[in-house]
Amino acid sequence: MVSISTSAPGKLFLLGEYAVLDGAPALLAAVDRRARVTISDSESGSWQVSAPNLGIVNLALGGDGGLPSGLDAAGRSKLRVFDAVREAVLARAPRPARPLAITMDSGALSRGGHKLGLGSSAAVAVALTAALATALDLDLDREALFRLAEQAHRRAQGGVGSGGDVAASVYGGLIRYSRGAVPVPLRWPEELSVLAVVTGEGALTTRLVGRVADYAAEDPARYRADIARLAGLAERAEASLADPDAFLRLAGDYFSALTVLDTHARAGIVTERHHELHAVAQRVGGVFKTSGAGGGDVGLAFSHSGEPAERLAAALAGAGAAVVPLGFFAAGVHGGSRS
Missing domain, CATH: 3.30.230.10 (Ribosomal Protein S5; domain 2)
Known part of the structure; x- marks a missing residue:
């Protein structure tokens, strides 16, 4: 060798x-x-x-x-x-x-x-x-x-x-x-655009997941309700790829459901910066959500492709958010x- x-x-x-x-x-x-x-x-x-x-x-x-x-x-x-x-x-x-x-x-x-x-x-x-x-x-x-x-x-x-x-x-x-x-x-639909956005300086996944696990042990009934809400949305994800508007609505709903989970778990999944970027994206017809564990990790901004994506990128830049050049x-x- x-x-x-x-x-x-x-x-x-x-x-x-x-x-x-x-x-x-x-x-x-x-x-x-x-x-x-x-x-x-x-x-x-x-x-x-x-x-x-x-x-x-x-x-x-x-x-x-x-x-x-x-x-x-x-x-x-x-x-x-x-x-x-x-x-x-x-x-x-x-x-x-x-x-x-x-x-x-x-x-x-x-x-x-x-x-x-x-x-x-x-x-x-x-x-x-x-x-x-x-x-x-x-x-x-x-x-x-x-x-x-x-x-x-x-x-x-x-x-x-x-x-x-x-x-x-x-x-x-x-x-x-x-x-x-x-x-x-x-297959990802050509009609949809996705951008990766810097939201902080990184988060320790095991710590965030551990806090959610602690919440599940402390209040299992409310945890199950929060996860059931997220799971119901997740089950619709694949089908929503056939309809860009449906996917954008679903991404927004998922961010809202994650916010509820985070509020109950006090984990730090959704930060104030995430809420700011969500509002920025919403004003120009896009959707921002956390990705993965959340915290300071990179977030995602979705929109229709073409001019709407350019408008969203400009709005994020105006809010001081750096878009990570990713393929x-x-x-x-x-x-x-x-x-």
Whole structure:
């Protein structure tokens, strides 16, 4: 083996966030910011890992690539996805692993050092699973790759999350995703435009989801009512793609239902800035909503294509909101061949 290179896209939840955790479907789009992994035989004779955007360069690892015993808590946290994927792939590899040098880079999924909520850890998990599987002659079809990467990512995240971000990174494009089901590819209507908008400096997904879980334990009846409201809207998402006006109404209704959930959970999903941008979009015929966990992560602005989209972009710029230059519906995980 000379070198193996893989890449996997980030993602954005268009509709269905939080409800997807309770079995409702979600719409996700892969975006053209990609995590990249390169693997080669180690020239030093021992396992090494580098993650330049995390400040890790040529870290010497233990046997079979295990994290060194002297690594501090911060270093272990940065490499928790790496370690979970390494362990999952090695447990299934058909032959013993030789020492490898591994480089991971997810810097493209952040902005000015702040995360955007594009699913960088999931994209790394997918790209690394694909690269390690190739290096160790583990043959995985797309569904098997998803299952293995999702299992490892869930373990690294402490069991939190829906798996939708992993699915988007594997399958790419626009998908309908439900937990436990194979993702369904969909087509985005040309009549609709979507923009990604910076809303803060990033949010910790596990913290926000954890606060909602606390609310579910404290007031299960009201939580179930809030999630049922979101789930009912999420069930209409796929059909609404056939009618741009219906989709825009649905996106607005979903933001309102998320606001109710957040008010009850006191989680910080919907911020004052989100409400400001929602009002800005509404004044020009568009819709703004949070995406994914919410908080300071990137939000979404929807409108009809053409002149309405230009008007919406101008209104957002006038409100001081930066639009992130993203290509939506990008290809899924790529690479894995030896070069």
